[in-house]
Each structure stands twice: as structure tokens, then as C-alpha cells.
Amino acid sequence: MRVYLDYAATTPLDPRVLEAMKPYFYKKFGNSMSLHSWGLEAKQALEESRAIVAKFMNADSEEVIFTGSATESINFVLKGIAFANKEKGKHIITSAIEHHAVLESCRWLEKQGFAITYLPVDKYGLIDLKKLRNSIRDDTILVSIMHANNEIGTIEPIEEIGKICKEKDVLFHTDAVQSFGKIPIDVNKMNIDLLSLSAHKFYGPKGVGATFIRKGTKIEPLLHGGGHEFGLRSSTENVAGIVGLAEAVRLRKKEMNQEAKKLTKLRDYLIKNVLKIDNSYLNGHPIKRLANNANFWFAFIEGEALVIQLDSYGIAASTGSACSSSTLEPSHVLMAIGLKHEEAHGSLRLSLGKYTTKAEIDYTIKLLPRVVESLRKISPFKGKWK
Amino acid sequence: MKVPSLYSKEVMKHFKNPRNVGVIKNPDGTGRVGNAACGDIMELYIKVKKNKISDIKFQTFGCVVALAVSSMLTTIAKGKTIEEAIKITNKDILKKAGEVPLIKIHCSVLAADALKESIYNYLSKSKKPIPEELQKEHERIQNTLRQVEKTHKEFTEFEEKILKK
Numbered sequence: 001m002r003v004y005l006d007y008a009a010t011t012p013l014d015p016r017v018l019e020a021m022k023p024y025f026y027k028k029f030g031n032s033m034s035l036h037s038w039g040l041e042a043k044q045a046l047e048e049s050r051a052i053v054a055k056f057m058n059a060d061s062e063e064v065i066f067t068g069s070a071t072e073s074i075n076f077v078l079k080g081i082a083f084a085n086k087e088k089g090k091h092i093i094t095s096a097i098e099h100h101a102v103l104e105s106c107r108w109l110e111k112q113g114f115a116i117t118y119l120p121v122d123k124y125g126l127i128d129l130k131k132l133r134n135s136i137r138d139d140t141i142l143v144s145i146m147h148a149n150n151e152i153g154t155i156e157p158i159e160e161i162g163k164i165c166k167e168k169d170v171l172f173h174t175d176a177v178q179s180f181g182k183i184p185i186d187v188n189k190m191n192i193d194l195l196s197l198s199a200h201k202f203y204g205p206k207g208v209g210a211t212f213i214r215k216g217t218k219i220e221p222l223l224h225g226g227g228h229e230f231g232l233r234s235s236t237e238n239v240a241g242i243v244g245l246a247e248a249v250r251l252r253k254k255e256m257n258q259e260a261k262k263l264t265k266l267r268d269y270l271i272k273n274v275l276k277i278d279n280s281y282l283n284g285h286p287i288k289r290l291a292n293n294a295n296f297w298f299a300f301i302e303g304e305a306l307v308i309q310l311d312s313y314g315i316a317a318s319t320g321s322a323c324s325s326s327t328l329e330p331s332h333v334l335m336a337i338g339l340k341h342e343e344a345h346g347s348l349r350l351s352l353g354k355y356t357t358k359a360e361i362d363y364t365i366k367l368l369p370r371v372v373e374s375l376r377k378i379s380p381f382k383g384k385w386k
Numbered sequence: 387m388k389v390p391s392l393y394s395k396e397v398m399k400h401f402k403n404p405r406n407v408g409v410i411k412n413p414d415g416t417g418r419v420g421n422a423a424c425g426d427i428m429e430l431y432i433k434v435k436k437n438k439i440s441d442i443k444f445q446t447f448g449c450v451v452a453l454a455v456s457s458m459l460t461t462i463a464k465g466k467t468i469e470e471a472i473k474i475t476n477k478d479i480l481k482k483a484g485e486v487p488l489i490k491i492h493c494s495v496l497a498a499d500a501l502k503e504s505i506y507n508y509l510s511k512s513k514k515p516i517p518e519e520l521q522k523e524h525e526r527i528q529n530t531l532r533q534v535e536k537t538h539k540e541f542t543e544f545e546e547k548i549l550k551k
Contacts, residue, residue, distance in 0.1 A: 301447065
């Protein structure tokens, strides 16, 4: 059995999305800037797509800019806002648990003379609204807080954050990569000024993202050139990708609520059963979390070994411990919610998606205790850290 | 299509089916290296008969490579004389492991160090002379351990400071 439980990393393309994209690879291949009918055809597809994406979050069409990825969207927002508004101030507020796209952009801005406040979070990963309010200064130009966390799935109080930012007259950006297409978003109701999203997290193609920029917001482009995307993102548009993004959004609008119900049930069933394992714990909030996210830590063992062992049984999972990637430091998110280093090393993320079945969850529930047990047998820690 | 694997065949073989796992009761020598906070702890136990490592067992907390190289080390050291075992380095383990990501080389160093420490422990317990080279290695390993603990302490303090700001 092969079980994919890493939907937070990426999702398969919905076949209906592929069908919508196909004509734009070969028949309708025009450049949207051309004046002939091929170009107009591409332009039309582009604008129809923009309208669909905008409507999904209650924005206007001209407030949506297509990009090449959410990482690009986030870099564009942080650097573009910083440079366009530096006369007003050079202070930005974010949180300690943001994605690296945000954190690394902030680190770079620090080198350019900007001051960044990294708000701490509580044990569930929630930011403190009072601390946010107190951190806003006269020279604060932007608050960037993610909608839902990519590792532990915690959903931040976006509407309240938006309210505070509006009251204090500070721009508010949210990284909605994990939440877009999963939970409803209304940029007006939530007072969001800027938002970043990525298609491949909700059954769209890789290599295409979008940024919502509220009308009248001062922002500098990252890419200068032919003036595409209202002069904010020069590059010949990836029309097929954008059509795919829009089709994925259109489908999500119809299907996401029902899917969330199904996934919440499956997720809670998974969590309940995994926590039967001795010395296992849930990371993140029990309720304020994405319907598709479960994140655990298991005492006495290391996450990478767990992921590779699960892979050998055909289960795709992910670790919060960065031991498997380019750094040996454990996840900054797990450290920020108060886990010790050795605890953070033993974490495991299982993220569900629309193709996840109860049989797959049952298989995982059966295998996981065995795998944890086999690694604990090798571990020098028995019953306690010593 | 062949299913791709992150690590070499040999690493996966030892990871999935580790040899000589466990504890030896009344060992002649033990060694413990690494730091749980950094994600690696290795414990090694040896039994020595007629100047040879007659039995060896390990327990490791760590990633795939850490577990695999611990197992490999035990198979390399088992049956060797003390003089031969002292000479085992992380290069011998890497030769067996095949390709290992650069960032995981330290796991093999850790495994070799665990063996050196257990031999050191055996020689000092049985009041046998300790070769100068091994003495130096022991001091280096202990120094590294202290250094790692110090760095880690500084790092967590720094982390707490920036998060509570």
C-alpha cells in the first residue's frame, strides 16, 4: 500500500485542472501582450482567471497579481512594501513561526537597515494580540503574520490582527499558502491588505502563485521589464499555469467545505489513535488547526529515522526536525512553541488531502506504533531522557 | 521504475536491520558520545576476551545515518584485537557506508569516537597502559563534548532571549 500523507508539502494536480490547462500549452499559446488574436486569446484567459481568483477572496480583479510561486509573492510583498514605504518608516512586525520565505526575506531586510520584530507564540503556536498591538510603533510599515502554520497547522486570529492593523493604520500581509483553498478568506472582512498564495498546495500546478495587493497600496516590483501585471511583475505570463491556478480555485470554492468536514473527521480519528502510543504528544492547537494537519512528537526517537522507516512501508510523511535537510537545527516552529531540542527532533507531520481514505489512515495507525517501537528498541533512552 | 532512496544501499540495509543492538550486562568497556539536543547519542558496550573484542552492542538516538553507521561500526570492530580496534577510524566506516551526505559525515566520526571511548574505558578499568594516541583522542572527544554542550547552552539562551524580547 502506498499512502501519501504529505499534502502540506505539495498536492497532485486535479485531472480537471489539467484538462483546463491543456489548450494553453499548444493551441492557445499566445503571448498576452501581442496585439493579434492569439495574444487576445491569452489575455482573455488571463483576465478570466484573475477574476476567479479575486472573487474567491472577495477582492477586485485588478488587485490580483500572478507570480511564479508563493516564495516570490512573499519576497515581492516584504521587499516591495519595505522599499516603497521606507520614508514612512523602517519597522516590520512578523512572527517567530513564519515560513522561511518570510523569515529569510526579513533577515535580508535587516541587512538593508530595516528593523524587524519577531513576535513570540504560545504553546499552541498562536500569537498574542496584545503583544502585537504593543509592538506597533510610529515607524511600523507592515505586519506579516501567516494565516495557518505549515508545520503544526495552527490558524492565527487573522480577522483580529487585521482589525488592529487597520486601527493603527499599518499594512497587513498574510502568508495564506497553507490556508488558501482550504478555509474561506475574505480580504475585506478580515482587513487584509496583502496576501500570498500558491497553486500547488490545492491541486493546482507547481510554479504559479499569486499576490493580492489592496488598491492604492504603495509597492515596488521585484521584476522590472515589459510591464506585465500592471507593471508590478514583468515576465511573459505563464498562461497555462495561471489558468490551472484559477481552475483549481474554482473547484475549491465548490468542494472545500465538504472536504474540510471529511478531513476533520479523518484527522481527529488519526490523532486519537496515534496518541495511544506511549510518550506521544500532539503539536499545535487541538481545534484551531487546519483540517488536514496532524503533527506529533515521539519521545526518545528522531524524526528523520521515523520518516525514512515509514517510507519503506509506503507511507509519505514529513519531519519537523530539519535533520534531513540542509541544517541540523530542529524546526524553528517547534522551538517557538516551547519544545526542547531533543523533543523537536522527534516530530512527525502527517498532512491529509482530498484523496486520503479511511483505509489509508487505518494502515498508518497500524504501522506507526510498530515503527516507533522498533526505533525505541535501538534508542539508549528508555522511559525517560537521561 | 526503481523507487529512489535518499541513502546508499548499505546505509539502508543497516538502518532497516541493525546488527548488534542492545546492552551488554557487565561490559568490559563502555563509551557514550553525542548530545541529545543535537540529535545524536551513541552508547557502545564491549566485552573483551583474550585481547579481542568478543562481543559488542550499541544503542543510538539519531537519524538514519547515525543508526546505520553505529551498526556498521559494531560489525567492523567485532573480533578485532584491541590494537586493531584502536586504529579504526571514521574513514573505515565511510568506506563501508558508501556515499553519505556531507552533513552526515559527523555521524561516522561519532561512531568511531564511541569505539575509542569504550576501549579507553576498558583499558583504564582493567588498569592496562593507555597508548599516548588514545589518550589524546579521549581528551579531544571529551573537549568536543564540553564544547558542544557549551555552544548548545549559549544557543538556547540566545534563542530564549530573542523570543522573550
